[in-house]
Amino acid sequence: MTDPLPAERPPVPLPANALDGQAVGTRPAGHPNARSGRIGVLLMNLGTPEATDYWSMRRYLKEFLSDRRVIETSRLIWWPILNLIILTKRPGPKGRDYASIWNTEQNEGPLKTITRNQAESLARDFAHLGDRVVVDWSMRYGLPRTADRIQALLDQGCDRILAVPLYPQYAAATVATACDQVFAALARMRWQPSIRIAPPWHDDPVYIEAIEASMRESLAKLDFEPEVVLVSFHGVPKEYLDKGDPYYCQCVKTFRLLRDRFGWPAERFRLSFQSRFGNAEWLRPYTDETVTALAKSGVKRMAIVAPGFTADCLETLEELDGENRHYFEGNGGERFAYLPCLNDSPRGMDVIRNVVERELKGWV
Ligand SMILES: C=CC1=C(C)c2cc3[nH]c(cc4nc(cc5[nH]c(cc1n2)c(C)c5CCC(=O)O)C(CCC(=O)O)=C4C)c(C)c3C=C
Numbered sequence: 593m594t595d596p597l598p599a600e601r602p603p604v605p606l607p608a609n610a611l612d613g614q615a616v617g618t619r620p621a622g623h624p625n626a627r628s629g630r631i632g633v634l635l636m637n638l639g640t641p642e643a644t645d646y647w648s649m650r651r652y653l654k655e656f657l658s659d660r661r662v663i664e665t666s667r668l669i670w671w672p673i674l675n676l677i678i679l680t681k682r683p684g685p686k687g688r689d690y691a692s693i694w695n696t697e698q699n700e701g702p703l704k705t706i707t708r709n710q711a712e713s714l715a716r717d718f719a720h721l722g723d724r725v726v727v728d729w730s731m732r733y734g735l736p737r738t739a740d741r742i743q744a745l746l747d748q749g750c751d752r753i754l755a756v757p758l759y760p761q762y763a764a765a766t767v768a769t770a771c772d773q774v775f776a777a778l779a780r781m782r783w784q785p786s787i788r789i790a791p792p793w794h795d796d797p798v799y800i801e802a803i804e805a806s807m808r809e810s811l812a813k814l815d816f817e818p819e820v821v822l823v824s825f826h827g828v829p830k831e832y833l834d835k836g837d838p839y840y841c842q843c844v845k846t847f848r849l850l851r852d853r854f855g856w857p858a859e860r861f862r863l864s865f866q867s868r869f870g871n872a873e874w875l876r877p878y879t880d881e882t883v884t885a886l887a888k889s890g891v892k893r894m895a896i897v898a899p900g901f902t903a904d905c906l907e908t909l910e911e912l913d914g915e916n917r918h919y920f921e922g923n924g925g926e927r928f929a930y931l932p933c934l935n936d937s938p939r940g941m942d943v944i945r946n947v948v949e950r951e952l953k954g955w956v
Pocket residue numbers: 638639640641653656657662663682686701703759763765766826827828829839867869900901904905906907
């Protein structure tokens with residue numbers, strides 16, 4: 593049997609014209625609240641552990657790696673691998689990696705700090721609309737939960753919600769799973785809000801221009817000129833591409849649009865995919881192998897950038913700026929620079945605001 597639909601949310605003061613033919617300001621017992629016509633914008637990112645200790649890391653990895661959109665292997669095969677091997681061995685070392693990039697002031701992962709800052713900055717941008725638009729944020733894994741933040745938007749009178757998965761390139765492992773969570777929350781409601789999902793922005797000129805300008809600014813601050821700039825995207829198993837996921841093609845298009853803007857020769861501007869997990873083949877070329885091969889081939893100065901991440905996180909701060917720097921310097925490279933993500937910088941906010949304003953058309 594499926595769960596019964598829950599009772600309606602707690603009362604919100606009734607607007608004066610809410611009930612046709614009823615005395616103004618009253619509501620017959622048992623009738624639902626009329627909503628107040630506000631619009632919710634929900635920025636959704638991936639999620640991060642609550643702390644770096646073994647159990648917090650285990651909880652986070654269990655939720656993440658139990659997601660069928662992330663790991664498509666048959667459950668019969670995956671369950672023992674996950675529970676007996678990965679969740680025993682990975683939380684310790686990964687917790688130490690997280691500890692090396694932790695925001696100790698706010699006691700949270702940088703992904704959470706930056707996503708909150710993006711939501712607060714966007715809310716300030718919409719302040720001119722009064723209280724018409726409410727901005728909130730949530731995470732696919734861990735806290736704050738998407739279902740809770742959708743409920744919070746409804747409780748504030750939002751009857752329309754724009755969900756914005758914060759990924760410029762679409763992958764089922766990121767965008768679809770975030771949307772599944774939105775739809776799962778709605779599936780438990782009798783009276784659903786109207787929903788829009790913002791599409792990916794991998795080839796949006798505002799995004800490409802923002803990445804280019806941010807890269808140029810970061811490069812200008814270096815005291816060396818890189819011989820190679822490596823553009824690294826998070827990888828996925830190659831099988832996902834073969835099954836029809838557009839992620840690879842969208843990454844390649846972003847890369848190509850950036851390369852056209854820089855106009856550098858192919859050897860100077862390269863593409864790679866990072867964060868391979870497990871033994872299956874992932875999208876190639878791999879970032880770690882590329883960095884090592886560049887150093888071994890005699891390249892002495894390089895920079896690396898990750899335009900697929902809207903916020904700096906473990907994968908950029910630890911894996912690119914830490915691990916890959918180490919591969920480069922350990923194999924003959926001399927100067928290595930990591931160029932930061934757009935984050936909540938004015939350019940980063942231009943990109944998010946442009947997407948949100950476009951997708952709110954007709955509502956605002
Ligand atoms: C094992 C399968 C994984 C797939 C497929 C995957 C796709 C994918 N991930 C991101 C963005 C991020 N991933 C992050 C961390 C992370 N990713 C995986 C695994 C897969 N990701 C794991 C197990 C982890 C946790 C760390 C680890 O144990 O290695 C993060 C960082 C989160 C943070 O807290 O800082 C991001 C962001 C994308 C964009 C993507 C597919 C396109």
